[in-house]
Amino acid sequence: MKLLVTGGAGYVGSVCATVLLEHGHDVTIIDNLSTGNRDALPQGATFIEGDVRDLADEVLAAESFDAVLHFAARSLVGESVEVPEEYWQHNLVTTLVLLDAMREHGVQNLVFSSTAATYGEPEEVPMKESAPTQPTNPYGATKLAIDYAITSYAAAHGLGATSLRYFNVAGAYGLVGENRVVETHLIPLVLQVALGHRDKIYMFGDDWPTPDGTPIRDYIHILDLAHAHMLALESNTPGKHRIFNLGSGEGYSVKEVIEMCRKVTGHPIPAEVAPRRAGDPAVLVASSEKAKAELGWDPKHTDLHTIVRDAWNFTSQLGDAAHSAHR
Numbered sequence: 468m469k470l471l472v473t474g475g476a477g478y479v480g481s482v483c484a485t486v487l488l489e490h491g492h493d494v495t496i497i498d499n500l501s502t503g504n505r506d507a508l509p510q511g512a513t514f515i516e517g518d519v520r521d522l523a524d525e526v527l528a529a530e531s532f533d534a535v536l537h538f539a540a541r542s543l544v545g546e547s548v549e550v551p552e553e554y555w556q557h558n559l560v561t562t563l564v565l566l567d568a569m570r571e572h573g574v575q576n577l578v579f580s581s582t583a584a585t586y587g588e589p590e591e592v593p594m595k596e597s598a599p600t601q602p603t604n605p606y607g608a609t610k611l612a613i614d615y616a617i618t619s620y621a622a623a624h625g626l627g628a629t630s631l632r633y634f635n636v637a638g639a640y641g642l643v644g645e646n647r648v649v650e651t652h653l654i655p656l657v658l659q660v661a662l663g664h665r666d667k668i669y670m671f672g673d674d675w676p677t678p679d680g681t682p683i684r685d686y687i688h689i690l691d692l693a694h695a696h697m698l699a700l701e702s703n704t705p706g707k708h709r710i711f712n713l714g715s716g717e718g719y720s721v722k723e724v725i726e727m728c729r730k731v732t733g734h735p736i737p738a739e740v741a742p743r744r745a746g747d748p749a750v751l752v753a754s755s756e757k758a759k760a761e762l763g764w765d766p767k768h769t770d771l772h773t774i775v776r777d778a779w780n781f782t783s784q785l786g787d788a789a790h791s792a793h794r
Contacts, residue, residue: 468700469493471532471574473519473565474539475512476503478647479580479633479692482640483536485509486693487700495532497522498539507643520561523568534576534700535569537562540610543651544584547606558609563616570624577617577628578699583712583753585611585632588746593685593754596632596710603746618708627703634685634714634753636692638774644689644781653684654775657725658782661734668736670721672743677750681721685714685752688768688777698762711762714753715769723771731775732783 470487474480475496480503484494488511495513508514515522519539540558541547547554562579569577584607585600602608613630620626637654639645645655659665673680695713703709719727722738729736758764768774 468533469531470495470700471526471535472496472512473535473537474498474503474580476500476505476507477538478507478643478645479636479689480536480538481507481509482643482689483538483693483696484512485640485643486690486697488512490697495526495530497526502647504646507646509643518561520564523565524571527568527572527574532574534578534703535565535574536578536580536696536700537565538580540580542582542606543649544604544606545651547604547609551605554605554609558606559612559616562613566616566620566626569626570620575626575705576700576703577626578696578703579613579617579628579630581614581630581632581710582607582610583632583634583714583751585614588748589751592750592752593714593716594712594752595754596712596757614710621706621708625705626708627705628708629699629703630708630710631695631699632710632712633692634687634712634751636689637686638688638690638768638777639781640690640693640777642781644778646785653721653724654686654728654778655782657728657736658732658779660736661728661732661779662782666737668725668738669741670725670738671741671747673740675743675749677720679720679722682747683718683720683750683752685716685718686771686774687714687766688774691766691768695758695762695764698764702762709761711758712753712755713758713764714755715766716753716755717769718750718752719771724775727771727775728779731772731779
C-alpha cells in the first residue's frame with residue numbers, strides 16, 4: 468500500500484514507518500521535526516518537512532494514497548495543562564484538517580495514535596475499552612475529542628478507522644528508540660542515570676497500595692506496538708471506527724523497573740523517594756484481550772528484561788548524543 472505517515476520522525480512513528488517499509492509498503496512521512504529526530508527517519512521513506520495542517524491537502528492531492536497513519540501530536544501531559552490552546556490546535560484542529568483532506572481526496576483508511584490518557588483515573592484494572600472516558604488533562608481530552616470526530620466521519624463518510632490507545636511504550640528497534648529533548652518516561656530517565664546524564668532517579672512516593680509501595684504501570688514493546696498498527700491498517704472496514712487498548716496486560720512497579728535497569732546496565736542507579744505527584748493512579752494496566760481477539764495481535768516482547776535491554780542497547784550506543792537534540 469501507498470501510505471502517508473504523519474509524525475514519522477518521532478519515536479513511535481519512526482519505528483512503525485520502519486516496520487511498514489520492511490513489509491513492502493510505500494511510505495511518505497510528514498513531520499515538522501519540532502519533537503521528532505531527523506536521524507530517526509527510516510531509509511526508503513519519502514520525507515516532507517512541515518506541518519500536517521499546512522501540507523495535508525497538498526500532499527494527498529498530489530498522489531493517490533491508500534491509507535494514513537496519524538502519529539503527529541503534542542503529547543506532554545504537564546505542558547498540556549500549562550498551554551492547552553497549543554494542544555487543541557496541534558492535536559484536534561490539525562486532525563480535523565487531515566480528516567477533511569482525506570475525505571476530499573478519497574482516502575478511506577486511517578490508523579490513529581491515541582492514548583490511555585483518554586480514560587483518566589481507572590475505576591478498575593486491567594482497563595478495558597468499555598472503561599469510562601474521563602481524561603484529567605487537556606492532552607487526553609484532545610485525543611478523546613479526535614476519537615469522537617473519527618467516529619462521526621466513519622458513520623457519515625464511510626471512513627474505515629482504528630484508534631490504538633497505548634499505555635507505556637518502551638524499548639527500541641535497532642537504531643530507533645526514545646531520544647527526546649524533554650523526556651518524561653521512566654525507563655529512558657532511569658537509563659540516563661546509568662549514562663551519567665542524571666545523578667539519580669526520583670520515585671514519586673513509596674507508600675502506594677501496591678506490593679512494594681511504588682506505582683505499577685503497563686509497558687508495551689515498541690515493536691509489538693508497530694505490529695498492531697499494521698494489523699489495524701490491513702483490517703479496517705469502511706464506515707467502521709474501532710478502538711483498541713494496547714498493553715502487556717501485566718504491570719511492573721517503579722522499583723521493579725529500576726532494579727531491572729540496574730541488572731541490565733550494571734550501574735547502581737541511585738534512587739530517591741520524592742512526594743507523590745497529584746493525579747497519579749496507583750495501578751495502570753491495560754486489558755488487550757479485544758485487540759488479541761479481533762485484530763489477532765500477539766505481542767512477543769512483553770517481558771521487562773527484553774524491553775529494558777533493547778532500550779539500553781539503543782541508548783548506550785548514542786552515548787552523549789542521547790542527551791542532545793537531533794534536528
